[in-house]
Amino acid sequence: MYAFTYQRPSTLADAVAAAQDEDAKLLGGGQTLLPTLKQRLAQPSALVDLSGVAEMKGIKAVDGGLEIGAFTRHAEVAHSDLVKATIPALASLAEGIGDRQVRNMGTMGGSIANADPSADYPSAVVALKATVTTDRRTIAGDDFFTGMFETALEPGEIVKSVRFSTPDKAAYAKFRNPASRYAIVGVFVAKHGAEVRVAVTGAAGSVFRVPAFEAALAANFTAEALNGLSVSADDLNADLHASADYRAHLVTVMAKRAVEAAG
Amino acid sequence: MPCTVTMTVNGKTVSREVEERTLLVTFLRDHLSLTGTHVGCDTSQCGACVVHVDGRSVKSCTTLAVQANGASVTTIEGLAAADGTLHPMQAAFREHHGLQCGFCTPGMVMSAVDLVRNNPTPTEHDIRDGLEGNICRCTGYHNIVKAVQAGAEAMNSPSAKAAAE
Ligand SMILES: Cc1cc2nc3c(=O)[nH]c(=O)nc-3n(C[C@H](O)[C@H](O)[C@H](O)COP(=O)(O)OP(=O)(O)OC[C@H]3O[C@@H](n4cnc5c(N)ncnc54)[C@H](O)[C@@H]3O)c2cc1C
Ligand code: FES
Ligand code: FES
Numbered sequence: 001m002y003a004f005t006y007q008r009p010s011t012l013a014d015a016v017a018a019a020q021d022e023d024a025k026l027l028g029g030g031q032t033l034l035p036t037l038k039q040r041l042a043q044p045s046a047l048v049d050l051s052g053v054a055e056m057k058g059i060k061a062v063d064g065g066l067e068i069g070a071f072t073r074h075a076e077v078a079h080s081d082l083v084k085a086t087i088p089a090l091a092s093l094a095e096g097i098g099d100r101q102v103r104n105m106g107t108m109g110g111s112i113a114n115a116d117p118s119a120d121y122p123s124a125v126v127a128l129k130a131t132v133t134t135d136r137r138t139i140a141g142d143d144f145f146t147g148m149f150e151t152a153l154e155p156g157e158i159v160k161s162v163r164f165s166t167p168d169k170a171a172y173a174k175f176r177n178p179a180s181r182y183a184i185v186g187v188f189v190a191k192h193g194a195e196v197r198v199a200v201t202g203a204a205g206s207v208f209r210v211p212a213f214e215a216a217l218a219a220n221f222t223a224e225a226l227n228g229l230s231v232s233a234d235d236l237n238a239d240l241h242a243s244a245d246y247r248a249h250l251v252t253v254m255a256k257r258a259v260e261a262a263g
Numbered sequence: 264m265p266c267t268v269t270m271t272v273n274g275k276t277v278s279r280e281v282e283e284r285t286l287l288v289t290f291l292r293d294h295l296s297l298t299g300t301h302v303g304c305d306t307s308q309c310g311a312c313v314v315h316v317d318g319r320s321v322k323s324c325t326t327l328a329v330q331a332n333g334a335s336v337t338t339i340e341g342l343a344a345a346d347g348t349l350h351p352m353q354a355a356f357r358e359h360h361g362l363q364c365g366f367c368t369p370g371m372v373m374s375a376v377d378l379v380r381n382n383p384t385p386t387e388h389d390i391r392d393g394l395e396g397n398i399c400r401c402t403g404y405h406n407i408v409k410a411v412q413a414g415a416e417a418m419n420s421p422s423a424k425a426a427a428e
Binding site: 001002003004005006008027030031034035037038039047049051075098099100101102104105179180181 | 264266282283284286305306307308310313319320321322324325326327329330374377378393395396397
């Protein structure tokens with residue numbers, strides 16, 4: 001690792017001030033950032049550790065859903081009685097991230113800000129009609145992810161919390177890479193009244209919705225409703241883990257599994 | 264720019280000057296000479312470096328020493344009793360051949376103890392799931408799972424519970 005300075009502010013305002021330095025990097029749980037720094041793939045001059053900012057922590061019930069602080073660890077989401085009772089699919093998604101030690105450190109804000117194409121949370125942000133609140137504004141979940149490792153966040157902008165809408169039914173089904181546990185394909189299906197959302201992660205550069213699946217499921221919320229439907233492999237990822245065709249196939253399979261699990 | 268970190272390691276307060284970029288595992292091994300915590304990879308995947316920070320298992324190779332400033336850290340050296348009696352989980356690994364070369368064992372044991380503290384009666388599935396972050400290249404995991412099952416039972420026994428108080 002290259003050398004850097006370190007600070008641990010205790011308010012969001014102080015964190016924002018510290019993050020204005022263009023070579024500063026925010027530190028969430030460090031489960032992506034520290035491996036990157038160890039490989040010398042980045043050289044920030046300063047790390048601003050968000051773990052002391054109380055305003056960014058905790059899970060609370062709000063009108064129509066849940067508000068989860070950006071500095072909430074994956075394990076806290078997975079084990080929260082409130083999340084399990086309100087949006088069990090979100091708790092089970094969190095329980096499937098990486099391994100126990102990654103979940104004990106990694107945070108929701110770090111995961112969505114990083115926008116890894118195979119990360120799990122982006123699918124929940126989109127399928128659960130989330131809104132992302134930062135130190136300066138509110139961003140619709142639909143507009144948050146703009147590309148591979150790219151988000152709508154401005155330099156130095158800090159995710160404060162994420163507000164998820166409680167669906168009538170939902171489930172997340174992931175076909176994971178057995179070594180890293182990241183999603184080769186993950187599909188989050190959520191039914192909100194007459195509207196159904198199908199959000200796919202892992203398959204392309206960024207999370208995407210599948211309108212044809214959504215329409216079919218809105219008419220008939222069963223796995224059979226997806227028979228014969230598929231996504232095009234044209235813009236999907238291909239790597240040593242899975243070809244684009246295989247990923248396209250998995251999108252339908254995982255969507256069906258999610259619908260079945262949602263019940 | 265050196266900075267001072269102070270934390271409780273295995274019950275003792277320690278304070279040292281470190282660089283901001285010093286990893287917790289480097290602090291434990293090189294600054295405190297607690298070499299029971301191992302480093303098996305540089306990709307945060309193998310779990311040889313697992314320690315407890317404020318009661319939660321974490322990868323000390325993916326944590327900065329400054330992030331643990333003020334925390335209470337337990338390493339494999341801190342598990343056994345003062346008189347050398349092995350922790351029930353350590354004893355179970357020995358009894359059930361849960362190790363061969365032993366390189367992964369400190370991390371396995373620390374992960375297993377954290378798992379059982381949060382889930383006192385884990386099923387085989389819970390154990391395999393709870394040890395996802397620990398890689399062993401020798402044992403094939405089977406005896407590790409048996410050891411953790413036995414270790415969990417031993418940790419739940421009244422005498423072990425009294426000793427842990
Ligand atoms: C072995 C391993 C397996 C993993 N498996 C999975 C998996 O299966 N699924 C999955 O989804 N993820 C997986 N991850 C990634 C993990 O979930 C990370 O915790 C997560 O991607 C980053 O969160 P963090 O809090 O650790 O952020 P950090 O690593 O600290 O930061 C990541 C990035 O986000 C920025 N950032 C952090 N917090 C904020 C904030 N509040 N506002 C704005 N920017 C911020 C940082 O500056 C940095 O650029 C895995 C990681 C490892 C090491
Ligand atoms: S040394 Fe491999 S995970 Fe820490
Ligand atoms: S016993 Fe050799 S790596 Fe596990």
